[in-house]
Amino acid sequence: MPLKFKSFLQAKPVYKGGKSKPVSRNGKKIYKLSSNENMLGSSPKALAAIQAQVSTLNEYPDYSDIRFRLALEKFYAGKLEANQFITTNSGVANIELITRAFLEEGTECIFSNPAFGPYRGFPKKVGAKSIDVPLIGANFQLDVPGILKAITEKTRLIFVTNPNNPTGTHLPKTQIDELINGLPDHVVLIYDEVYYQYVTADDYVRAFPYVQAGKNVIGINSFSKAYGLAGLRVGYAYSTPEIAAYLQQLRRPFMINSLSMSAAIAALDDTEFIQRTVALILQEKDYLYAHLDQLGIPYWKTQANFILIKPDMDTDLFEAKMLEAGIMVRQTASFGAPGCVRVTIGTREANAAFVAALQQIRN
Ligand SMILES: Cc1ncc(COP(=O)(O)O)c(C=O)c1O
Structure with a gap:
């Protein structure tokens, strides 16, 4: 056979x-x-932290990246708790983990072209269907009514990138509010904000006010961009305690290596x-x-x-x-x-x- x-x-x-x-x-x-x-x-602080950590490579890193998740709690000034962070080997690894957690054959997700490729690629790997509701207008805005209409009982995830790759454009808070307020309870919004440090627009909003308000939103972040650590492969997501606890089921023990973890913690402070x-x-x-x-x-x-x-x-x-x-x-x-x-x-x-x-x- x-x-x-x-x-x-x-x-x-x-x-x-x-x-x-x-x-x-x-x-x-x-x-x-x-x-x-x-x-x-x-980040020079990250590079110094790697040097300082090199002599302990014989030891396993933290089992559940708790040192890193506590540093993230501090970075977010206690507005999010350590157990709300899901740390992974890059932003893309987080997208894959979330995809595996929520999607399977017979389920659907929605994304908006032009978009980051893995939003199409990872759902395919688990046999889920991806539906494209393209960005609209000269400045690539979200078609919120189109997305809400495309939602079925099979929909599990919606991907939004703000600011967007490859367009560089951003989605204003009014559109994000409209989308989140219109989502049924069984749908989770993946809010990819890996370029947030560069934003100057007044009407920009990050994922965390929505997470704090208990919405079904997951913020995606990376150390590959502003922190300059793309080669280390570190990223994190944050969400409500309920969603974060669910996602933690899929993370591997000792996931972040000790050099990457020390570098990421130092970079947060840089x-x-x-x-x-x-x-x-x-x-x-x-x-x-x-x-x-x-x-x-x-x-x-x-x-x-x-x-x-x-x-x-x-x-x-x-x-x-x-x-x-x-x-x-x-x-x-x-x-x-x-x-x-x-x-x-x-x-x-x-x-x-x-x-x-x-x-x-x-x-
Ligand atoms: C929109 C977006 N999300 C996530 C990522 C993932 O970055 P990384 O996997 O390097 O953390 C990238 C990288 O290009 C990106 O452009």
């Missing part, structure tokens, strides 16, 4: 991440502006690094807007550390030409934004190289 593979696991690879950085191209420096990493490097990072992004996005305006390249104003642009050429060709010029960018057709390209906001040196490459490939 042949092996009995699950039919829904015969699909294509789930997550096609940003390409790895080649060492150099024709001896030229390569700027990786394709994965929304922190171009200032990593406000100086976050301030420096955010200040760079705010300054540099204005620099990039000015040059994109000058070159007549359409783009969307961003609340994150990347900008979605619409080059006036085929995006395969654009990506290849940019790489030839030493700049890695990310096409966004697979995110549901065909014809567009996402560019990470870097240091002035990287951004100037990006602008020079744009000028060069158009000549």
